[in-house]
Amino acid sequence: MAAHGVVDGHSCEHPWVRVDATGTIVATGAGVPPTAANDTAFDLGHRLLLPGMVNAHSHAFQRLIRGKTHTLAAGNPDSFWSWRTAMYAAATTLDPDGVYQATRDCFAEMLAAGITCVGEFHYLHHRPDGRPYDQANALSQAVIAAATDVGIRLALLEVFYARAGHQQQLLPEQRRFCDASVEAYFARVDALRGRSSQQLTIGLAPHSVRAVGFDALVAIADYATRHDMVVHTHVSEQPRENRECHAEHGCSPTEILARAGLLARPRTFTAVHAIHISERDIELLATQNVCACPTTEADLGDGIVAADRLLAAGSNLCVGSDSNAVIDLVQEARLLEMHTRLATGRRLCLLSAQRQQLGPILWNIASTNGATALGRPDLGELSVGRPFDAVVCEPAYPKVADEPNAAFDAMMAAGTAACIRQVFVGGRRLR
Numbered sequence: 140m141a142a143h144g145v146v147d148g149h150s151c152e153h154p155w156v157r158v159d160a161t162g163t164i165v166a167t168g169a170g171v172p173p174t175a176a177n178d179t180a181f182d183l184g185h186r187l188l189l190p191g192m193v194n195a196h197s198h199a200f201q202r203l204i205r206g207k208t209h210t211l212a213a214g215n216p217d218s219f220w221s222w223r224t225a226m227y228a229a230a231t232t233l234d235p236d237g238v239y240q241a242t243r244d245c246f247a248e249m250l251a252a253g254i255t256c257v258g259e260f261h262y263l264h265h266r267p268d269g270r271p272y273d274q275a276n277a278l279s280q281a282v283i284a285a286a287t288d289v290g291i292r293l294a295l296l297e298v299f300y301a302r303a304g305h306q307q308q309l310l311p312e313q314r315r316f317c318d319a320s321v322e323a324y325f326a327r328v329d330a331l332r333g334r335s336s337q338q339l340t341i342g343l344a345p346h347s348v349r350a351v352g353f354d355a356l357v358a359i360a361d362y363a364t365r366h367d368m369v370v371h372t373h374v375s376e377q378p379r380e381n382r383e384c385h386a387e388h389g390c391s392p393t394e395i396l397a398r399a400g401l402l403a404r405p406r407t408f409t410a411v412h413a414i415h416i417s418e419r420d421i422e423l424l425a426t427q428n429v430c431a432c433p434t435t436e437a438d439l440g441d442g443i444v445a446a447d448r449l450l451a452a453g454s455n456l457c458v459g460s461d462s463n464a465v466i467d468l469v470q471e472a473r474l475l476e477m478h479t480r481l482a483t484g485r486r487l488c489l490l491s492a493q494r495q496q497l498g499p500i501l502w503n504i505a506s507t508n509g510a511t512a513l514g515r516p517d518l519g520e521l522s523v524g525r526p527f528d529a530v531v532c533e534p535a536y537p538k539v540a541d542e543p544n545a546a547f548d549a550m551m552a553a554g555t556a557a558c559i560r561q562v563f564v565g566g567r568r569l570r
């Protein structure tokens with residue numbers, strides 16, 4: 140029991156949750172909890188009890204270049220594309236043990252920041268020269284091992300990457316991202332699907348319309364439908380990607396993804412970024428998920444996602460830590476609102492008649508909505524039958540905002556993930 144929280148999808152005072160020995164929630168309520176024999180009660184006092192956060196988009200190894208791309212000097216990054224050069228340099232140095240170490244350190248930081256499930260958009264597959272390892276999934280296995288050792292749930296979004304761009308020669312650094320064919324990719328995914336569990340699910344991730352041609356997009360849509368899998372793709376992060384797509388296909392990236400059949404099943408497709416999009420693209424994404432990554436998008440000068448218009452259209456909006464230069468979904472969710480204020484000159488941009496309070500809206504974006512995007516409807520909410528994946532937060536400014544609703548809003552509008560004091564996955568306290 141706690142002073143305040145979000146239980147059964149609603150913000151409420153004095154929530155309580157009963158968890159059985161398997162870590163599953165067996166009862167919830169508000170007020171004074173009924174006690175049964177053998178119950179062990181934990182009174183969280185003035186703290187908040189909230190569903191664990193779900194990080195819908197991460198590249199764990201990119202954390203290695205945190206702080207290393209901010210110095211102006213000859214050859215140093217000054218745009219998205221030169222930042223990418225620095226990222227590629229890090230990507231080429233890692234062997235399977237290096238991928239494991241970098242991913243484990245990153246996932247441990249996520250867990251401490253209240254993230255109980257992560258969607259890892261994983262595109263390092265083969266040796267630096269492109270030859271497969273003896274174990275074709277060696278690097279994917281390293282990511283799975285890292286998640287297992289940290290205790291965080293993993294949606295492994297296995298990337299397909301085929302080319303530098305339409306009629307563009309593959310860069311040497313991109314070789315290790317590429318499978319020999321889409322069939323070779325499906326063979327690796329087949330093997331990984333056999334390992335699915337409560338801790339691990341597998342999704343498909345055609346990297347972008349720049350890196351994947353139309354026929355492969357169609358094949359991936361078909362495979363995803365047959366095996367009931369989610370699909371994630373980078374969409375319209377940079378204007379150059381849109382220009383190249385128009386030159387190749389005569390339409391926007393979102394339109395070509397729809398034409399390939401990837402948007403046919405509601406809430407199974409996630410457009411990551413979706414920054415440079417048209418009104419038509421917003422219509423197409425209304426039944427799908429959009430994952431914004433505001434700290435990375437700001438770092439790379441990508442632009443501002445139209446969070447208010449996407450929400451109004453019906454899109455399921457979630458967030459990701461992407462490059463992991465910052466790992467704090469409280470800040471990611473807040474920046475969706477704050478960037479929209481800067482772009483529109485208005486306040487309370489994400490609120491509506493159905494969504495009237497900022498704290499619960501932003502937490503929902505950082506938890507429930509991410510779980511939907513990762514194909515985990517069992518996560519992101521504290522309700523009966525679900526695993527107890529939860530965080531306990533210290534109000535950020537107790538002397539400023541003593542009233543519980545104000546404490547929640549203060550945390551989401553002005554606090555950080557540093558407020559998080561306890562983290563549970565499947566009923567097990569990991570922090």
Ligand SMILES: [Zn+2]
Pocket residue numbers: 196197198260373411461
């Ligand atoms: Zn990304």
